[in-house]
Amino acid sequence: MKRDEAEISSSAVTENSGTGTLGKALAVLETVVTSDKPLRFSDILAVSGQPRGTLHRQLAHLVEEGLLTQGRDLCYEPGLRLLKFAYRSWSRNQFRAVAAPHLRRLHEETGETVHLGVLRGTEIIYVDKVESRQTVRMESQIGNASPVYCTGLGKAALSVLPPDRLAETLGKLTFHRFTANTHLSTASLKRDLDEARLRGYAFDREEHETEIRCVAAPIHDAGFGLVAGISVTGPAYRVTMEQLEIWAHAVRQAAMAISEDVEIRMGPGR
Amino acid sequence: MKRDEAEISSSAVTENSGTGTLGKALAVLETVVTSDKPLRFSDILAVSGQPRGTLHRQLAHLVEEGLLTQGRDLCYEPGLRLLKFAYRSWSRNQFRAVAAPHLRRLHEETGETVHLGVLRGTEIIYVDKVESRQTVRMESQIGNASPVYCTGLGKAALSVLPPDRLAETLGKLTFHRFTANTHLSTASLKRDLDEARLRGYAFDREEHETEIRCVAAPIHDAGFGLVAGISVTGPAYRVTMEQLEIWAHAVRQAAMAISEDVEIRMGPGR
DNA sequence: ATCGTCGTTCCATTATGTGGAACTACCTCT
DNA sequence: AGAGGTAGTTCCACATAATGGAACGACGAT
Numbered sequence: 001m002k003r004d005e006a007e008i009s010s011s012a013v014t015e016n017s018g019t020g021t022l023g024k025a026l027a028v029l030e031t032v033v034t035s036d037k038p039l040r041f042s043d044i045l046a047v048s049g050q051p052r053g054t055l056h057r058q059l060a061h062l063v064e065e066g067l068l069t070q071g072r073d074l075c076y077e078p079g080l081r082l083l084k085f086a087y088r089s090w091s092r093n094q095f096r097a098v099a100a101p102h103l104r105r106l107h108e109e110t111g112e113t114v115h116l117g118v119l120r121g122t123e124i125i126y127v128d129k130v131e132s133r134q135t136v137r138m139e140s141q142i143g144n145a146s147p148v149y150c151t152g153l154g155k156a157a158l159s160v161l162p163p164d165r166l167a168e169t170l171g172k173l174t175f176h177r178f179t180a181n182t183h184l185s186t187a188s189l190k191r192d193l194d195e196a197r198l199r200g201y202a203f204d205r206e207e208h209e210t211e212i213r214c215v216a217a218p219i220h221d222a223g224f225g226l227v228a229g230i231s232v233t234g235p236a237y238r239v240t241m242e243q244l245e246i247w248a249h250a251v252r253q254a255a256m257a258i259s260e261d262v263e264i265r266m267g268p269g270r
Numbered sequence: 271m272k273r274d275e276a277e278i279s280s281s282a283v284t285e286n287s288g289t290g291t292l293g294k295a296l297a298v299l300e301t302v303v304t305s306d307k308p309l310r311f312s313d314i315l316a317v318s319g320q321p322r323g324t325l326h327r328q329l330a331h332l333v334e335e336g337l338l339t340q341g342r343d344l345c346y347e348p349g350l351r352l353l354k355f356a357y358r359s360w361s362r363n364q365f366r367a368v369a370a371p372h373l374r375r376l377h378e379e380t381g382e383t384v385h386l387g388v389l390r391g392t393e394i395i396y397v398d399k400v401e402s403r404q405t406v407r408m409e410s411q412i413g414n415a416s417p418v419y420c421t422g423l424g425k426a427a428l429s430v431l432p433p434d435r436l437a438e439t440l441g442k443l444t445f446h447r448f449t450a451n452t453h454l455s456t457a458s459l460k461r462d463l464d465e466a467r468l469r470g471y472a473f474d475r476e477e478h479e480t481e482i483r484c485v486a487a488p489i490h491d492a493g494f495g496l497v498a499g500i501s502v503t504g505p506a507y508r509v510t511m512e513q514l515e516i517w518a519h520a521v522r523q524a525a526m527a528i529s530e531d532v533e534i535r536m537g538p539g540r
Numbered sequence: 541a542t543c544g545t546c547g548t549t550c551c552a553t554t555a556t557g558t559g560g561a562a563c564t565a566c567c568t569c570t
Numbered sequence: 571a572g573a574g575g576t577a578g579t580t581c582c583a584c585a586t587a588a589t590g591g592a593a594c595g596a597c598g599a600t
Contacts, residue, residue: 086356
């Protein structure tokens, strides 16, 4: 049995101890892929904290496997194979398929953008989206990851986490000020979560982006023991806090409907 | 030195020997992700050819890393982390960004669906797409992979491959009859490629899907030493072979324009 | 010409993954 | 119920494959 592994929440780098080689390779891959600009060998070296030789071989392997590409300028970039994996993982996502009609309905009711996101570690990963203006290409949000502490979806998801998992997650957070309203401490975040838990839904009061507000409701067991959420998002000039309060009910309804459908379609229990 | 390994182009070139652990893990991941239905442990065991213990640990690692998920029915499915990787790899794809305006222009000229694809092994991976009806969500084609031998893009890409790489690729092919027109031997495929090479563009004469035709032109060095292609695709009732011939010029133009832009924007020469 | 930086290669050491076999849980058949 | 299967999981001696320090080669700046 994994003994104290679950215990360690705050300190330690974690992440790589359990999965050995694979974990380290993926850590490297992730730094390259999630970086905003192309990285050179040394850039990665500085972050990874691994010896030169080791890192070099890891990168070589990643390139050989098609997960990374190396251009003529020696910069590493995400490779094509990732795309292939991605397409499959999205199109075959059961949860998304089950939730889709509810997203659409919620969009029709509100007229604003609807998001479906899943909690993963300290991030919310956007799994689906319905938008008024159908510019919904992959470049939208799908697959994108945002911090939990400054998004409606993130806070909704956190609000239904069992205390131990919540504590663990909170411990791993590092705050970054996106706007004037962004939570910057676990203390203030916790208060917000308590409110959200009572209400059954969470707000984003321009905490991630100015002029963007959102109301989100948690989806408890989204199959596979995942915690997810659904949200309605809109520009502040059009979407007041009062408006969000009004929509909150519908959002909660949708979230519960999805939970039920998941229960039915993906088998009970667990 | 590995003597005859390099010689044998047709069978088993690398794939798993070079990248050690990582390669094996990815092979497992790929079988799960590219499968059309959820796989159980034994299903994977049968395909992977690895001993039970080994495979079990590999899967455990993949799950722990979030690349796979295991449902209550013990079926393995693509995990969320893949989505995250995917989003980044697509949105940061230089080549796609450079080509995008040309795709759009070609679409305006023809009114039909335009695809951008990159050659990877024996597959074409769709990197971008412009469609009339803007239902272009990720579920479209992006990230999807199709065999080279039955797609316009595939044949266009093959037609500009240097002889050795072409031979290598052809050797790795296994044919599958998609329609009555699908190439089923390297011989007939080669003849087709020879014609395509002379013309500068390739056709798909309902070889992958009945009632779907396409004309495609190769893009030689799409940065990173990649070989790619651009194509116009449409339903047979609307798009005759004569029509394709007419569009062929525009498609070639677009392909060459992209090549040039890549040259400029991504630095010269390799 | 000299130093410093950056990417790449090498190789003895050892941590890590390997895989055969044993174990458990859960079905199905009689 | 009991016997026989099948499918998933765990264990551990062994060997492979990753490690990382150090040396090398290639540029570019001083």
